Amino acid sequence: MSAINLNVNGTPRSVEVDDMTVLLDALRDGTGVRSAREGCGVGACGACTVLVEGRSVSSCLANAKRYENCAITTADGLPADDVIVAAFVDSNAMQCGYCIPGFVLMTTELLAQNPHPTDEEITEHLEGNICRCGTYLEIRAAVHEAARRKSA
Numbered sequence: 001m002s003a004i005n006l007n008v009n010g011t012p013r014s015v016e017v018d019d020m021t022v023l024l025d026a027l028r029d030g031t032g033v034r035s036a037r038e039g040c041g042v043g044a045c046g047a048c049t050v051l052v053e054g055r056s057v058s059s060c061l062a063n064a065k066r067y068e069n070c071a072i073t074t075a076d077g078l079p080a081d082d083v084i085v086a087a088f089v090d091s092n093a094m095q096c097g098y099c100i101p102g103f104v105l106m107t108t109e110l111l112a113q114n115p116h117p118t119d120e121e122i123t124e125h126l127e128g129n130i131c132r133c134g135t136y137l138e139i140r141a142a143v144h145e146a147a148r149r150k151s152a
């Protein structure tokens with residue numbers, strides 16, 4: 001084991017990892033992050049999504065050591081008044097909520113690149129994220145609502 005520095009939501013954190021530790025475990029076990037979640041564990045569901053330097057990463061597949069000193073954003077680190085989170089809440093875009101941090105971060109990435117995505121662009125960007133509760137229509141509405149609020 002050795003210590004690496006992860007910059008998590010703007011705070012430097014020293015985390016003990018070995019050569020095989022994935023970023024998801026480093027965040028959850030080493031920093032107390034709870035919003036990045038394990039669903040499939042094999043890169044197929046998006047529940048473990050985090051943003052690294054603003055770009056989405058499936059943390060269940062990412063070797064933690066590769067992310068030393070990178071700026072990592074998790075849903076825990078979003079501001080309390082985050083527009084996208086509020087749009088998801090107001091659009092009833094969740095049931096159990098397990099998948100939602102991943103969808104919110106994917107939406108954060110999408111709207112930074114494309115402030116007014118079409119239905120097709122939303123579907124394409126979120127295609128790697130699975131919601132087992134099936135709230136896809138509400139999630140798509142939430143993305144449109146977030147885009148509207150961000151541009152208002």
Ligand code: FES
Nearest residue numbers: 039040041043060
């Ligand atoms: S837990 Fe990482 S993609 Fe499913």
Ligand code: FES
Nearest residue numbers: 095097131132133
């Ligand atoms: S809201 Fe339950 S898995 Fe998406």
